[in-house]
Amino acid sequence: MSGVIGVLGGAGTVGRVVVDRLSRAGHAVRVGGRDLDRARAVAGASEAFAVDLGEPDALTAFSSGCSVVVNCAGPSYRVLDVVARAALRADAGYVDAAGDAVALDALTADAPPELQALPAVFSAGLMPGLSGLLPRLLAGAGPIGRLDIYVGGSVEISRLSAVDTLMTRGPRFGHALAVWRDGAVVGHSLTPLRSVSLPGFQGRVHAWPFLSTEAVSLAAALGVAELRNYTVYATQNLPDVLAEAWAADGPVEEHVDAVVDAARRDVAECGRHYAVLAHARPPAGSGGTSRRVLLRTTDSYELSGVVAASAAVDLLAGRVPPGAHHAAEVLDPHRTAAVLAADPLVTMLELPEVTPR
Ligand SMILES: NC(=O)c1ccc[n+]([C@@H]2O[C@H](COP(=O)([O-])OP(=O)(O)OC[C@H]3O[C@@H](n4cnc5c(N)ncnc54)[C@H](OP(=O)(O)O)[C@@H]3O)[C@@H](O)[C@H]2O)c1
Numbered sequence: 001m002s003g004v005i006g007v008l009g010g011a012g013t014v015g016r017v018v019v020d021r022l023s024r025a026g027h028a029v030r031v032g033g034r035d036l037d038r039a040r041a042v043a044g045a046s047e048a049f050a051v052d053l054g055e056p057d058a059l060t061a062f063s064s065g066c067s068v069v070v071n072c073a074g075p076s077y078r079v080l081d082v083v084a085r086a087a088l089r090a091d092a093g094y095v096d097a098a099g100d101a102v103a104l105d106a107l108t109a110d111a112p113p114e115l116q117a118l119p120a121v122f123s124a125g126l127m128p129g130l131s132g133l134l135p136r137l138l139a140g141a142g143p144i145g146r147l148d149i150y151v152g153g154s155v156e157i158s159r160l161s162a163v164d165t166l167m168t169r170g171p172r173f174g175h176a177l178a179v180w181r182d183g184a185v186v187g188h189s190l191t192p193l194r195s196v197s198l199p200g201f202q203g204r205v206h207a208w209p210f211l212s213t214e215a216v217s218l219a220a221a222l223g224v225a226e227l228r229n230y231t232v233y234a235t236q237n238l239p240d241v242l243a244e245a246w247a248a249d250g251p252v253e254e255h256v257d258a259v260v261d262a263a264r265r266d267v268a269e270c271g272r273h274y275a276v277l278a279h280a281r282p283p284a285g286s287g288g289t290s291r292r293v294l295l296r297t298t299d300s301y302e303l304s305g306v307v308a309a310s311a312a313v314d315l316l317a318g319r320v321p322p323g324a325h326h327a328a329e330v331l332d333p334h335r336t337a338a339v340l341a342a343d344p345l346v347t348m349l350e351l352p353e354v355t356p357r
Contacts, residue, residue: 003028003065003066003067004030004047004065004067005022005029005067005068005070005312005316006032006063006069006070006087007019007022007029007030007032008032008051008053008069008070008072008073008083009071009072009074010031010032010033010042010045010072011035011038011039013158013301013302014097014301014302014308015031015042015070015073015097015305016043016302016305017302017304017305017306017309017345018070018305018309018312019042019044020043020305021305021310022312022313023044023045024044025313027313027316029047030047030048030049030065031047032048033050033051033073034050034051034052036048049061049062053079053082059082059083060086060090063086063089063092065090066087066092067092067093067315067316068094068312068315068316069083069090069092069095070094070096070309071083071087071094071097071099072305072308074098074160074163075161075163076096076097076103076164077098077100077103077163077164077168078163079103080102080103080106080107081103084096084107085107085112087120088114088115088118088120089112091118093118093315095120095124095312096120096121096122097124097125097129097304097305097307097308098122098125098128098164099122099123100122100123100168100172100213101172101173102172102173103122104120104122104123104324104325104326105172107120107324108324111324115324116322118322119315119323119324119330120323120325121315121325121326121327122324122325122327123214123326124304124307124311124331125304125327126151126274126276126297126300126301126304127214127300128212128328129304130303130328131151131215132214132215132326132328133331133333134276134278134295134333134337135149135278135293136328136333137293137333137351137352138278138280138291140352141288141352141353142286142288143223144222144224144282145224145225145281145282145284145286146224146227146228146280147218147222147224147227147278147281148227148229148230148279149215149227149228149229149230149276149277149278149279150201150207150276150278151230151231151275151276151277152201152205152207152230152232152274152275153201153232153234153272153274153275154202154234154235154266154267154270154272154273154274155263155266155267155273155274155299155300156260156263156264156267156301157260157263158301159256159260161301162259162260162263163252166242166246166252166256167252173212173213174210174211174212174213174214174216174229175187175210176208176209176210176211177190177209178190178209179211179226179227180215180216180219180226181225181226182226185211185216189209190209190228192206192208192209193206193207193230194206198275198277199279200275200277200295200296200348200350201232201275202234202270202275203234205233206232206233206234206235206239207230207231207232207233208230208233209228209229210229210230210231211228214326221329224280225283232275234269234270234273235265235266235270237262237263237265237266238259238262238263240262241258241259241261241262272299273298274299274300274303275294276293276294276295277292277294279292280352291352291353294348294350295340295346295348296346296347296348296349297345297347298347299345303345303346306340307327311327319332319335337349337351
């Protein structure tokens with residue numbers, strides 16, 4: 001594969017970074033969005049298209065001639081597989097900065113024939129994405145008995161991402177307070193960690209147990225006996241707003257302002273910081289050692305753009321096989337870690353000493 005990479009939503013928080021990293025690497029980048037002037041103004045864009053993903057003809061025109069389409073438009077949990085299908089129909093590979101299992105399942109439930117020859121990669125962001133990929137670096141240094149993962153911090157949230165945040169609930173996304181133990185999801189096992197200090201996280205934080213579908217796949221893939229997965233918040237602002245929204249159970253749009261405002265208050269109170277920490281303990285009595293991977297960034301949304309751009313480059317280079325995949329399950333964690341280590345958005349990357357695959 002070679003040629004143009006299309007970035008739908010390339011003028012957004014995630015998309016701008018995708019366009020920047022791809023154009024700096026010498027790729028021709030087509031930017032799409034509803035507002036043509038905004039698309040044209042994106043630094044690094046070699047061409048711009050006015051396209052609303054709700055209009056099939058415009059989406060087809062945008063995808064035609066692209067080798068890969070990267071989707072950074074949303075809300076992802078409403079868009080599902082719409083952009084992926086248009087990309088594949090136009091003979092382009094596909095990368096989604098979000099999507100999660102709900103989008104991948106929508107595509108594979110009625111898989112288009114092109115998927116036999118082309119790759120489609122979902123969840124190529126930070127969470128989901130790096131949250132399931134980086135812990136795989138811990139597997140090279142021997143078996144893991146227990147794996148604890150903490151992801152979160154304090155960053156602004158766009159209105160569009162707020163919709164996705166509000167929609168991240170229900171069994172297709174994961175189980176609150178659950179743990180993975182001996183091959184099964186065990187509900188009501190963990191309690192929130194309030195006002196704790198965690199390595200790599202700034203100040204005291206609150207860590208909420210949420211066993212995501214990504215974490216379950218990771219636990220099964222690594223064969224760990226126990227996995228605890230936490231979403232980390234800098235303050236109570238976001239947990240309070242999300243709890244209120246989910247209790248109200250009305251249209252998510254009613255709560256978007258409150259989510260955006262809660263994230264803004266976090267940044268005003270605590271600054272902008274975000275971390276991924278995965279801590280592996282060896283199986284009891286195995287004589288192995290504990291190890292960890294730790295990443296810090298100033299902005300999880302922008303860093304998602306780095307991950308999506310890196311995935312697009314992997315597709316172009318033929319490093320991703322045909323079919324639908326989650327980024328965490330198909331990208332090489334060592335290669336992605338090398339990209340992250342060189343990126344200015346990563347303020348710290350501590351890797352375990354392991355032998356690359
Ligand atoms: N996996 C992760 O960790 C992760 C992290 C961050 C974000 N995300 C996901 O990435 C997506 C983008 O988030 P963001 O914060 O970058 O949003 P954003 O700043 O609002 O940007 C969204 C972009 O999409 C375009 N867009 C919106 N609706 C569109 C439509 N109907 N047709 C075509 N283009 C459209 C917008 O441009 P116009 O207004 O001009 O159309 C804009 O450029 C969200 O789905 C979010 O959930 C995932």
